Each structure stands twice: as structure tokens, then as C-alpha cells.
Amino acid sequence: APMLAMLTGTDGWLSVSPEDFGGDTDLLDLSMGTNDPTKILSALRGVSDEFERVGEETVRGVDTTRYRVVIDLDKAVEAMPEDARASYRQEMAELGITDMPLDVWIADYCLLYRLSLYLLEMAGDALSDEDMDGLEAGEMVFELYDYGADIDIEVPDPSEVTPFVDVMGGAGAFGLDPTG
Numbered sequence: 001a002p003m004l005a006m007l008t009g010t011d012g013w014l015s016v017s018p019e020d021f022g023g024d025t026d027l028l029d030l031s032m033g034t035n036d037p038t039k040i041l042s043a044l045r046g047v048s049d050e051f052e053r054v055g056e057e058t059v060r061g062v063d064t065t066r067y068r069v070v071i072d073l074d075k076a077v078e079a080m081p082e083d084a085r086a087s088y089r090q091e092m093a094e095l096g097i098t099d100m101p102l103d104v105w106i107a108d109y110c111l112l113y114r115l116s117l118y119l120l121e122m123a124g125d126a127l128s129d130e131d132m133d134g135l136e137a138g139e140m141v142f143e144l145y146d147y148g149a150d151i152d153i154e155v156p157d158p159s160e161v162t163p164f165v166d167v168m169g170g171a172g173a174f175g176l177d178p179t180g
Contacts, residue, residue, distance in 0.1 A: 046076025
């Protein structure tokens with residue numbers, strides 16, 4: 001992550017663990033929360049009747065069809081496994097989000113190759129006109145590719161890894177008190 005390299009002055013692998021933050025995974029959202037792409041993918045179960053075929057596009061060499069859709073989060077929650085519903089509802093309520101406009105690029109066999117979230121549109125109801133003033137449109141893009149490819153993960157040697165606490169001092173570097 002270039003931003004972390006800039007903040008820490010390190011170049012290479014950086015390790016972080018809940019223990020670096022007093023065991024509290026919420027301090028840096030290490031629990032994955034709404035940053036977890038699987039939750040966004042799970043929300044696709046709630047596609048509303050509002051969708052539009054945008055056209056054909058090639059994504060990483062694959063012919064796809066692009067659609068603009070709106071996710072009805074209430075509908076999405078009802079389609080989720082029961083044990084995931086409460087936490088997802090809470091996360092969306094905290095963010096003030098009731099629906100999620102996005103574009104999806106789908107290929108053969110209904111495989112998703114790209115998903116694009118429009119952040120200001122998504123937060124529109126949660127932000128006042130004053131809050132929105134001066135903000136520029138933001139977009140978050142996820143690409144999924146290499147379906148069926150063999151995976152080869154090379155774990156770095158411990159000598160190539162710098163512990164987060166060695167360069168940032170844990171939660172205290174962010175003005176957070178991990179002891180409560």
C-alpha cells in the first residue's frame with residue numbers, strides 16, 4: 001500500500017495484528033467490516049428492478065456486458081444467510097445507506113469481472129447539501145479475474161517483514177488509546 005509506505009518510511013512487507021492495537025480489531029477495521037469485498041458481492045443479491053444495460057466492454061481481455069444497477073439493501077439483507085443479517089443492517093444504518101448504485105461487468109456463466117461503486121451517489125441521503133458542497137465524485141472499482149487459475153502464494157521471509165509497531169508505535173500513533 002503506497003500510503004502506508006509513505007507513512008511508515010518502509011519499503012516492503014509490513015505486518016499488523018490485533019495485538020498491535022491492544023487486541024481491538026475495530027481500531028483500524030481489521031475485522032474487515034464494510035471494506036470486505038465479499039459483503040459488497042453479497043449485496044448483489046438485492047438488485048432492484050432498476051437496472052440498465054450500458055453496453056459491451058472488454059475487461060482484462062474478457063468480453064463482458066456492463067449493467068448499471070441499484071442494490072436495494074433491504075432486499076439484499078433478506079437474501080443473505082440469517083447469521084449475517086444483523087451485522088450488515090447495523091453497518092449500513094451507521095453509514096446511512098439504504099441503496100447502492102453501481103455498475104457491474106458480467107461475462108459468460110454469470111461471472112462478475114468488475115464492480116464499480118459510486119461513493120457520493122451511495123452516500124447521497126446520508127450527507128446534507130452542505131456536507132456535499134465541494135466534494136468530488138468518487139468511485140471504488142473492484143476487479144475479479146483469473147477465474148480457475150492456479151494460485152501460488154509466496155510467503156515472505158520474516159526478515160523481509162517490518163512489524164507495524166516498530167514503525168508506527170501501534171494505536172498510539174493515531175491518537176487512539178487501545179486500553180479504552
